[in-house]
Amino acid sequence: GVPNRGVPALYVHMPKDRRTAAAVEMDVDELRSEGTRAEQILVAALPVTAELLGRCLGGALAAEVVEALRQGNLLDGGGYF
Numbered sequence: 001g002v003p004n005r006g007v008p009a010l011y012v013h014m015p016k017d018r019r020t021a022a023a024v025e026m027d028v029d030e031l032r033s034e035g036t037r038a039e040q041i042l043v044a045a046l047p048v049t050a051e052l053l054g055r056c057l058g059g060a061l062a063a064e065v066v067e068a069l070r071q072g073n074l075l076d077g078g079g080y081f
Helices: 019-035 050-057 059-071
Strands: 009-013 037-044
Touching: 009 019, 019 037, 050 059
Parallel strands: 009 037
Antiparallel strands: none
């Protein structure tokens, strides 16, 4: 790949995505070995709720989206994808 010019890197990812987590770990290790500052922020999964989506969609539309996801069997019993 293209050599890093010392620009710090920050990875934000979900550790439950093991493939991405492994790739991030390798990238962070490689960058650090080259003297580049590299960090990661691990983000926990959240259930998909009207309250969560309402922050950007508004209440009525958020509720419709959550219901459509449920009807499509895309959410488990806890509201997670």
